[in-house]
Amino acid sequence: MSVTIKDVAKVCGVSPSTVSRVVADNPRISLETKKKVREAMEELGYHPNFNARSLVANSTATIGIIMPRATEDVFLHPFFPEVIRGISVAAHEKDYMILITTGSTQEEQLEAVSKMIHGKRVDGVILLSSQENDPIISMLIKWDFPFVLIGSPDQYIDQVNYVDNDNITAAKSATLHLLQSDHQRIAFIGGSKDLVVTKHRLEGYKQALSLVDIPYDEAMTAFVAFSKEEGYVAIQQLFYVEKKPTAILVTDDLIAIGVLTALKEQGYKIPEDVSVVSFNNFSMAELYNPSLTSVDISIYSLGYKAAKRLFLLIKDASMNPQHIEVPYKLVIRQSSK
Amino acid sequence: MSVTIKDVAKVCGVSPSTVSRVVADNPRISLETKKKVREAMEELGYHPNFNARSLVANSTATIGIIMPRATEDVFLHPFFPEVIRGISVAAHEKDYMILITTGSTQEEQLEAVSKMIHGKRVDGVILLSSQENDPIISMLIKWDFPFVLIGSPDQYIDQVNYVDNDNITAAKSATLHLLQSDHQRIAFIGGSKDLVVTKHRLEGYKQALSLVDIPYDEAMTAFVAFSKEEGYVAIQQLFYVEKKPTAILVTDDLIAIGVLTALKEQGYKIPEDVSVVSFNNFSMAELYNPSLTSVDISIYSLGYKAAKRLFLLIKDASMNPQHIEVPYKLVIRQSSK
DNA sequence: ATCTGCAATTCAAACGTTTGCATTTAAATC
DNA sequence: GATTTAAATGCAAACGTTTGAATTGCAGAT
Numbered sequence A, B: 001m002s003v004t005i006k007d008v009a010k011v012c013g014v015s016p017s018t019v020s021r022v023v024a025d026n027p028r029i030s031l032e033t034k035k036k037v038r039e040a041m042e043e044l045g046y047h048p049n050f051n052a053r054s055l056v057a058n059s060t061a062t063i064g065i066i067m068p069r070a071t072e073d074v075f076l077h078p079f080f081p082e083v084i085r086g087i088s089v090a091a092h093e094k095d096y097m098i099l100i101t102t103g104s105t106q107e108e109q110l111e112a113v114s115k116m117i118h119g120k121r122v123d124g125v126i127l128l129s130s131q132e133n134d135p136i137i138s139m140l141i142k143w144d145f146p147f148v149l150i151g152s153p154d155q156y157i158d159q160v161n162y163v164d165n166d167n168i169t170a171a172k173s174a175t176l177h178l179l180q181s182d183h184q185r186i187a188f189i190g191g192s193k194d195l196v197v198t199k200h201r202l203e204g205y206k207q208a209l210s211l212v213d214i215p216y217d218e219a220m221t222a223f224v225a226f227s228k229e230e231g232y233v234a235i236q237q238l239f240y241v242e243k244k245p246t247a248i249l250v251t252d253d254l255i256a257i258g259v260l261t262a263l264k265e266q267g268y269k270i271p272e273d274v275s276v277v278s279f280n281n282f283s284m285a286e287l288y289n290p291s292l293t294s295v296d297i298s299i300y301s302l303g304y305k306a307a308k309r310l311f312l313l314i315k316d317a318s319m320n321p322q323h324i325e326v327p328y329k330l331v332i333r334q335s336s337k
Numbered sequence C: 001a002t003c004t005g006c007a008a009t010t011c012a013a014a015c016g017t018t019t020g021c022a023t024t025t026a027a028a029t030c
Numbered sequence D: 001g002a003t004t005t006a007a008a009t010g011c012a013a014a015c016g017t018t019t020g021a022a023t024t025g026c027a028g029a030t
Helices: A005-012 A016-023 A031-044 A050-057 A079-093 A106-118 A135-143 A167-180 A196-211 A228-238 A253-265 A283-287 A299-315 B005-012 B016-023 B031-044 B050-057 B079-093 B106-118 B135-143 B167-180 B196-211 B228-238 B253-265 B283-287 B299-315
Strands: A062-068 A097-103 A124-127 A147-150 A161-164 A186-190 A221-223 A247-250 A275-279 A293-296 A323-325 A329-331 B062-068 B097-103 B124-127 B147-150 B161-164 B186-190 B221-223 B247-250 B275-279 B293-296 B323-325 B329-331
Touching: A005 A016, A005 A031, A016 A031, A050 B050, A062 A079, A062 A106, A079 A097, A079 A299, A079 B079, A079 B097, A097 A106, A097 B079, A106 A124, A106 A135, A124 A135, A124 A299, A147 A299, A161 A299, A167 A186, A167 A196, A167 A247, A167 A275, A167 A293, A167 A329, A186 A196, A186 A228, A221 A228, A228 A253, A247 A253, A253 A275, A253 A283, A283 B283, A299 A323, B005 B016, B005 B031, B016 B031, B062 B079, B062 B106, B079 B097, B079 B299, B097 B106, B106 B124, B106 B135, B124 B135, B124 B299, B147 B299, B161 B299, B167 B186, B167 B196, B167 B247, B167 B275, B167 B293, B167 B329, B186 B196, B186 B228, B221 B228, B228 B253, B247 B253, B253 B275, B253 B283, B299 B323
Parallel strands: A062 A097, A062 A124, A124 A147, A147 A161, A161 A323, A186 A221, A186 A247, A247 A275, A275 A293, B062 B097, B062 B124, B124 B147, B147 B161, B161 B323, B186 B221, B186 B247, B247 B275, B275 B293
Antiparallel strands: A097 B097, A293 A329, B293 B329
16 A cells, blocks of 8 residues: 555654644744655655545535536637646646536536535635525525625625626627627627626617617527527527517627627628627637637636635635736627728 | 525424435435425525535545646636646536646645545546646555546556547648658657657658758757747747758747747848747737648547546446547648748 | 354454544653 | 663554444344
């Protein structure tokens, strides 16, 4: 078996507790002993057993991430790798590890969080999205477990730590950008209707319209999943009507690409016939032809800041919940006019 | 504190060991007792403490992944999310979790693996790439710890489990595809020279050339890091010479996009003046204009199969090392002629 | 009535740490 | 030289499980 604290102790002729204190660099151990013990550790190739340690210390230097469905399509969407990248950099800075589980259904996800938390495998959790009435959030609050939400909560607003963009204002200014080019008929394509981010962006869109007294028209909206295919489908719906939109605000680049594909197929010129503005500013937004006007929401930063906040929370669980706002930036390219 | 096995035992009037055996669904416990205990567990909200369990059972239902550098650029490259997606689906099937660490330098990476393994935090490890003389691989072999390499090892070929494409043949046939269009001057842009994958693809490239008696010319090769910028730089070098290439084999789509950007800037028409074939077939290969001819190496599959293999290995450590080959497929698009 | 055998359960040790408290040792003070 | 003090270290319990061996209870065989 592997070498334990006892082996080191025996070699050095000290007690296990002394070795433990050397590992922890406890000032009550003499420098002489420390040196001796450290040499022995090196020699024997000692590495502390993490399970034993967390068992008693009740901490794990690990943060948990719960990913929506493990099936084919997650991780396919560039949002997740990018946000995890941010988390991962922050974790690396603090010498934390990242534990990832996936759950297909919401039940599975709840089960997964529960396993992580009650199994004492993580010190805190980062949630990657929130829905209307999210049971995971209520559970975490009930358990009083440190967590940070990326995105905004639907309820318990002042009980949860969350980092998000100001999506209302972002959508508003993106819409205004289109209105400035005199578009009168602007459509909106959002994600699933019970995602908070969808609500926010729809709200911003409405606010912009009302500023210029254009009535909100439900027939000009569509709500789809985050994929190219769905963007394609949404166009069939939106352009099936008499008075076609001349501009579209799309909640995601990936969807936008589906949108553009469909529009091109139907012979529309971009941006002459239809302008498209989307969100996220993935690298494909720049690479695609025409390049996409997109709101950069700084996904990396969302992840990084969430992790930073979580570390604080782990240290001091009694901290007041805080809302951290990450700036956005409209990047204008060829797809809008 | 949280509810333990002892609490459940007390409530049911049985011993902790009985509860433990109920959790493990041991047949030596009567159905009656099982039912009673399970109800109590439900009632009290019992969840086993994972650390305590792995401490004695010496297993963790977790696999470790070590990512190269946590700095800005990893996870930025689409290879990693995609391969992790494969791993993650396999893990989900087996109810395994994934533990991720990052290390900037090779030393940090070694340290990270060591921490995972000796800290008893994972049952097995998946390596995402291998270099010439990789010290991590020799360590893992020395420790006799279950691991699977994605890519091919440089040494210890018959001691390691690895899953990879046949990169030699893949590069060969990609080059032949170009040769069939009568290209005489084909350049090669690879990744870092001490990556095994670079060696293999270079080898395939050479083999194809020799088939048609074109001499290998080192001036027609460049070796760069995996980014657009570096692709751009490579072109400055390769087109600085008298007799310019008419075709380029590039080891990665991301690099290829940098290559295309540079070529377009210098006024070359793609594919009329220069043909480009690359590897990986990321979604951007399809979206870019012109769309990229690319060798699809089935990255998802690499991850999935590696994880599958690892599970077998964890079950039976004495299994003979195996090499799993994942098929590739040349996808011809607009960038080559 | 005693013994055997079996099913169901309990006992107790072990896993490798951490940590409050007790003990030892040696120097400092009176 | 006895006593106090401080520093350095050791002791032992605790963390929450698992598991081989021991125990109990009871039906059936002798």
